[in-house]
Amino acid sequence: MKVTSECIKNNYDKSNAVEHYLSKYRRDSVKIEWEEPFSCSVFKQAIRLSNKIKKDKLKVLDVGSGTGDGYVLLSKLFKEDKEISNYQLDYFGVDISPQMVETANDLYADESNVRFECEDIRNSSFTESFDIYLSCGVPYSHLTNDELYKALKMIVTNIRKHHSRCAVVVDVLGRYSIEWTPKWNESRWDYAMSFFESEGHAEPTWMSFYSHNDLQNIMQKAADAVGCPVEKFEFFDRSIMVGRHTSTGQFNPKLPRYRNLINSLLDPSQETELSKLIFQVEFTSAPKHILEFFEKFSGWWNLLVSQAAEILDESIQVKFVELPQEVQGFKAALKTELQQFSDKRLDRQKVEFMLAQVLRQLEETQQPGYGVGHDLFGVMWLDATEL
Numbered sequence: 382m383k384v385t386s387e388c389i390k391n392n393y394d395k396s397n398a399v400e401h402y403l404s405k406y407r408r409d410s411v412k413i414e415w416e417e418p419f420s421c422s423v424f425k426q427a428i429r430l431s432n433k434i435k436k437d438k439l440k441v442l443d444v445g446s447g448t449g450d451g452y453v454l455l456s457k458l459f460k461e462d463k464e465i466s467n468y469q470l471d472y473f474g475v476d477i478s479p480q481m482v483e484t485a486n487d488l489y490a491d492e493s494n495v496r497f498e499c500e501d502i503r504n505s506s507f508t509e510s511f512d513i514y515l516s517c518g519v520p521y522s523h524l525t526n527d528e529l530y531k532a533l534k535m536i537v538t539n540i541r542k543h544h545s546r547c548a549v550v551v552d553v554l555g556r557y558s559i560e561w562t563p564k565w566n567e568s569r570w571d572y573a574m575s576f577f578e579s580e581g582h583a584e585p586t587w588m589s590f591y592s593h594n595d596l597q598n599i600m601q602k603a604a605d606a607v608g609c610p611v612e613k614f615e616f617f618d619r620s621i622m623v624g625r626h627t628s629t630g631q632f633n634p635k636l637p638r639y640r641n642l643i644n645s646l647l648d649p650s651q652e653t654e655l656s657k658l659i660f661q662v663e664f665t666s667a668p669k670h671i672l673e674f675f676e677k678f679s680g681w682w683n684l685l686v687s688q689a690a691e692i693l694d695e696s697i698q699v700k701f702v703e704l705p706q707e708v709q710g711f712k713a714a715l716k717t718e719l720q721q722f723s724d725k726r727l728d729r730q731k732v733e734f735m736l737a738q739v740l741r742q743l744e745e746t747q748q749p750g751y752g753v754g755h756d757l758f759g760v761m762w763l764d765a766t767e768l
């Protein structure tokens with residue numbers, strides 16, 4: 382393991398962080414069924430459009446790799462996805478925390494295509510070329526806007542030096558998540574990580590929060606500074622209703638515990654009070670398009686919840702709205718499915734499971750990439766082949 386003096390100097394006590402990332406409780410049903418597949422789909426798009434799919438080896442740099450969750454997601458994608466499975470993954474993770482790096486190297490010691498090193502992205506410079514510059518778990522939110530700009534500029538400089546055509550995936554915290562409506566007017570604040578399983582005390586952790594425009598401007602500025610053309614940008618919101626803090630209520634105590642409720646829908650041993658799933662969020666001021674999005678999205682969400690309730694002979698009054706095409710068949714699908722059962726308990730389990738599926742589909746297909754989820758992924762495809 383390479384441990385630079387910068388890493389040691391900048392390292393804060395991460396031992397409880399390592400415990401948190403390895404805890405089995407962290408991988409709840411929402412993480413497994415909603416969040417990880419969504420991240421994989423973003424990675425897949427980044428890979429497909431990077432044009433490197435034509436090569437037999439795909440070199441990935443994972444910035445802020447922690448204990449290697451990005452590697453786990455990528456290897457699943459490489460194993461299961463037909464389009465990608467022919468390619469060999471060459472993975473390099475970097476993280477500022479020596480404990481994370483040491484743990485990750487121990488965990489994947491037997492895999493020859495994987496390595497982790499200690500690096501502070503704020504003052505690293507890479508010499509190797511990569512096909513994808515990945516991130517997940519919002520590592521770039523630890524940086525200030527200026528530090529993010531400099532880190533991206535360094536990455537684009539490397540891309541230009543190697544005349545690469547590749548993708549940069551920047552994962553940050555969404556500024557307008559319902560998890561922190563009282564903080565919507567601030568773009569950097571102390572996000573103490575008190576949801577660690579080991580609890581104890583929460584370290585003050587300053588984090589930056591981004592809207593689509595803020596993030597795109599920084600990414601574009603970094604590309605312009607190096608003179609590298611951007612082929613395309615795409616933005617994706619992950620976990621609009623189910624971010625980690627819809628479970629803790631830490632930054633918005635009045636918020637219904639949506640993540641727990643979705644976990645309950647997915648747990649056959651639990652019965653969920655469907656009325657609690659109704660979207661009830663008090664907003665503070667935000668740009669018009671953000672408020673308009675939530676107005677629309679909450680109508681769809683509530684109608685789907687009320688359709689599930691109706692099938693179970695419970696009544697939840699909501700406004701009638703036209704559902705997006707992707708989820709329009711929900712009520713009919715419920716009816717068809719329930720014709721197969723005569724047992725009331727099984728009916729309920731099935732309805733709750735199907736409701737969780739359709740709400741996930743709603744989030745996945747209607748997310749606008751505005752910064753309205755827990756994570757905002759910005760993907761930038763660059764082409765430096767002609768430079």
Ligand SMILES: C[S@@+](CC[C@H](N)C(=O)[O-])C[C@H]1O[C@@H](n2cnc3c(N)ncnc32)[C@H](O)[C@@H]1O
Nearest residue numbers: 445446447450476477478501502517518520523
């Ligand atoms: C929430 S964790 C995500 C870890 C992993 N990518 C995952 O998805 O589980 C954020 C990671 O970013 C790392 N990090 C924070 N600041 C960093 C920096 N300046 N350079 C490199 N890594 C950094 C932290 O040590 C931490 O491991």
